[in-house]
Amino acid sequence: MCHAFLSDARCYDLLFRIDQSIAEEAQAKGCHCGGVLHSARYPRKPRGVRRALNATYETRLSFCCAEDDCRRRCTPPSVRFLGRKVYLGVIIVLVTALHHGLTPKRRGQLIEMLEIAPQTLARWRRWWRETFVGSRCWRALRGRFVPPVAARELPSALLERVAGEDLPERLTQCLILIAPVTTRSG
Numbered sequence: 001m002c003h004a005f006l007s008d009a010r011c012y013d014l015l016f017r018i019d020q021s022i023a024e025e026a027q028a029k030g031c032h033c034g035g036v037l038h039s040a041r042y043p044r045k046p047r048g049v050r051r052a053l054n055a056t057y058e059t060r061l062s063f064c065c066a067e068d069d070c071r072r073r074c075t076p077p078s079v080r081f082l083g084r085k086v087y088l089g090v091i092i093v094l095v096t097a098l099h100h101g102l103t104p105k106r107r108g109q110l111i112e113m114l115e116i117a118p119q120t121l122a123r124w125r126r127w128w129r130e131t132f133v134g135s136r137c138w139r140a141l142r143g144r145f146v147p148p149v150a151a152r153e154l155p156s157a158l159l160e161r162v163a164g165e166d167l168p169e170r171l172t173q174c175l176i177l178i179a180p181v182t183t184r185s186g
């Protein structure tokens with residue numbers, strides 16, 4: 001099931017469209033200085049699922065102020081790219097969330113398919129426990145859940161609690177909720 005989901009180009013299209021609408025909104029607001037924002041995308045080479053991805057995944061949407069004396073960067077939140085990590089957010093959420101839910105054999109197969117190094121996986125788990133729980137994004141988010149989501153059970157506890165009829169819908173919801181953490185201010 002996870003395998004099929006991660007190979008499904010439609011899921012990636014949906015996530016791209018969400019990123020696009022977040023970016024359009026940011027661009028419409030313009031720069032803090034009042035200047036117009038021009039597209040200045042960051043190149044990206046996401047790992048693990050390259051065959052399922054089209055050219056929209058070769059860049060992260062970003063802008064640069066057109067005013068000569070400003071030139072400020074504006075990188076909107078993303079449901080696709082989790083900061084500078086080389087794996088997509090959807091993989092990081094899914095693989096770390098399923099850490100407890102899969103048999104060791106199936107988990108091993110998924111990790112092998114995605115070519116994730118053990119130390120990378122350990123780093124992601126640390127990222128949830130240390131970086132994410134300390135973020136403004138999580139502090140704003142955790143109050144929305146009653147009873148609270150246990151920080152030590154992230155991201156699986158979050159994935160279980162968000163609305164959605166199936167795993168792809170819940171994953172998408174999760175990625176939308178944690179998107180603020182993908183920008184510098186998050």
Ligand SMILES: [Zn+2]
Nearest residue numbers: 031033065070
């Ligand atoms: Zn500006």
